[in-house]
Structures are given as C-alpha cells and as structure tokens.
Amino acid sequence: MRITLTNDYHGTEVQINASLGHIDNAVVARLTRNQIAKSRRVLCGIANCQCGENEARTRGPQSANGNRLVVNCDAIYRGAKR
Numbered sequence: 001m002r003i004t005l006t007n008d009y010h011g012t013e014v015q016i017n018a019s020l021g022h023i024d025n026a027v028v029a030r031l032t033r034n035q036i037a038k039s040r041r042v043l044c045g046i047a048n049c050q051c052g053e054n055e056a057r058t059r060g061p062q063s064a065n066g067n068r069l070v071v072n073c074d075a076i077y078r079g080a081k082r
C-alpha cells in the first residue's frame with residue numbers, strides 16, 4: 001500500500017509503496033533496503049544530520065489510513081551491503 005512518511009524537522013515527506021502488517025493498534029511498514037534509501041534521500045539527504053528516529057529518517061508521528069504507523073527498518077540490517 002502507498003504510504004506517506006514524514007520528517008517534521010525538515011518538513012519533508014515521501015511516498016513509499018510498502019508492505020504493511022499490524023501489531024496491536026498500529027500498522028507496521030516493513031521497508032526494503034531500497035525504500036529506506038529513498039526515504040533517507042527525500043526526507044533528509046544530509047549525510048551527518050542527526051534528525052530522524054530510524055534509518056529511514058522519519059521524524060514525528062507517522063500514520064496510514066488514520067492508524068498509527070510504525071516504521072520498521074530491519075531490512076537495512078539484513079543481507080549484504082558491503
């Protein structure tokens with residue numbers, strides 16, 4: 001599903017076609033490595049910036065279809081990027 005991730009420090013947003021799951025009352029977006037890279041680039045793009053609450057550089061409350069959205073960046077820790 002297409003979701004919008006935001007960064008309230010830079011005032012930026014990015015649309016991602018993420019696969020979604022659910023835990024409790026929240027929606028979980030499991031981002032792929034490429035989606036994390038895209039999100040970082042669009043939401044911030046500054047190499048040494050300290051903004052963001054995860055590898056995708058989202059910041060502030062995230063939501064999808066009115067539900068709380070949790071951004072899962074585990075993909076960046078899986079597989080090989082040497």
Ligand SMILES: [Zn+2]
Nearest residue numbers: 044046049051
């Ligand atoms: Zn930043």
